[in-house]
Amino acid sequence: MSDTLRFFSRIEDIPASAWNALAGDHAGLQHAFLHALEVSQCASADTGWTPHHATLWRDNTLVAAMPLYRKTHSWGEYVFDWAWAQAYEQHGLDYYPKWLCAIPFSPLPGRRLLGIDIAARNQLLHKTLAWIAAGDGSSLHVLFPSEEDTELLAAAGMQIRHGVQFHWRNRNYTDFADFLSHLTRDKRKKIRQERQRVAKAGVHFVWKTGDEISEADLDFFHHCYCLTYALRRSTPYLTRDFFARLNAAAPASVRLLIAYRDGQAVACAWFLADAQALYGRYWGAVEDISCLHFEACYYQGIDYAITHGLSRFEGGAQGEHKLSRGLASTPITSAHWIRDARFANAIADYLRRERDGIAGYLDELDERSPFRPKPPAP
Missing domain, CATH: 3.40.630.30 (Gcn5-related N-acetyltransferase (GNAT))
Incomplete structure (x- = not known):
């Protein structure tokens, strides 16, 4: 059996049952959610969100997929790379278009590499990275991936960025x-x-x-x-x-x-x-x-x-005021592949320093937790 990489400019051309079988029940990853964004023209070439969903097929069976978009700006992402785009511009280079794997307009953490198993997800990632490297676009960005996906993305050589959201746990x-x-x-x-x-x-x-x-x-x-x-x-x-x-x-x-x-x-x-x-x-x-x-x-x-x-309530992006209202600090990540080695090295250095700052910030938020300390074990 051969596994084939295919791209789709319309999610409606991918059977909903096949997509949802990989996506699970996450509300933002459902075929209907992504389809509504496309047919309403919210995620379209006109809005700078050109769909180009990456899929992996084993004969006629969908075995892996990722929601992928060709972006001409950084709006609606909730992971901010405007400074990176500005640095490119200052050097006379184009940061856009870039490639983005995300749920449009939605800072919802979860799986981004959808697949029947880790091997299929990993194969989709490596094939997509190779395809992007051979084509256009300054970079690939995967926003709010799950912990397991983050490990696969890091192992594939992508740079991991760290951040914070506020979630309530039951x-x-x-x-x-x-x-x-x-x-x-x-x-x-x-x-x-x-x-x-x-x-x-x-x-x-x-x-x-x-x-x-x-x-x-x-x-x-x-x-x-x-x-x-x-x-x-x-x-x-x-x-x-x-x-x-x-x-x-x-x-x-x-x-x-x-x-x-x-x-x-x-x-x-x-x-x-x-x-x-x-x-x-x-x-x-x-x-x-x-x-x-x-x-x-x-x-x-x-x-x-x-x-x-x-089991949980997610209150959206940012918002330290949520902490005092019972939503706890929660680490989140994104992953980034940068084509230009000069910028990749500079961004890697920036992310290392940012990671240390985020770690300190999380420690500070833990010290300010709104929850009563647990009594010591007898």
């Missing part, structure tokens, strides 16, 4: 009060005060999924989503069409939280969900209500995860 809590009981006194007090502010403002929440989400709900959510970007003076990456298509194609993966006051919707938060985790993604509000962001984006998500027996 320690078999019975309810939100049980979760609070594991925090230090001042953190418990702060969270209770923030939740009480929202409750006293007369706000209540409704979770919706699938066909519970109406067209009016989608309209309101996308309006709120766009308002959030407008406040930052930036342009939203995703269209209403994307959210509608995803909800229609993969309703089980969508959770929409709507906040109401006096019978009127005042805020929205959009989450993804799978069998293991809840992923906080987007939010927005039409009223400025004290602590509503913390309630909608963190406390409601934690409460939902406890109620539904999920």
Whole structure:
């Protein structure tokens, strides 16, 4: 049997059942999620995200795959390489196009090398690296890979970059009060005060999924989503069409939280969900209500995860303020192959220094943990 490397400019040309069999149940890696990005034109050549998915076939069977894009910028990635692009420009060189293996617009850690076994995943990686090395593009970047993938990427010669996110872990809590009981006194007090502010403002929440989400709900959510970007003076990456298509194609993966006051919707938060985790993604509000962001984006998500027996809640990229609200510091990685040896060496030196800084930062965050110290063993 021969294994053949093939690339696809449309994920719809790869059978969904074959892709999902490799991807597992991770909400962001599902065929329907990536397909919705493409058909809504959010991930397209026009937006600088040209799909070019790498796959490995054994005769007519898909044995490995990776979501791959040809990028002409670095927006929507949440791993920042703008300084690298600027250095190229200062030397009269092109950093773009570059190659990117990632879930577009989503800082969701997980597997990026999908395959029936490690051998197939490793073969796909090496064949793809060889193909890129023989073609164009300054580099290959793999964002937020799993620990196992990170080991394969490092063994293949890619440089590993380290970073931090904030995730909540379920320690078999019975309810939100049980979760609070594991925090230090001042953190418990702060969270209770923030939740009480929202409750006293007369706000209540409704979770919706699938066909519970109406067209009016989608309209309101996308309006709120766009308002959030407008406040930052930036342009939203995703269209209403994307959210509608995803909800229609993969309703089980969508959770929409709507906040109401006096019978009127005042805020929205959009989450993804799978069998293991809840992923906080987007939010927005039409009223400025004290602590509503913390309630909608963190406390409601934690409460939902406890109620539904999920193992973790991921609160998205960055945000040290999440630590005091029960989301623990979590190491994450990315992997980078740089074609130009001069820049590869300079970036390697930068990453070594950055890694030491991240290690120190993680130690500092551990010292500031919101959780009560465990009692000493008897």
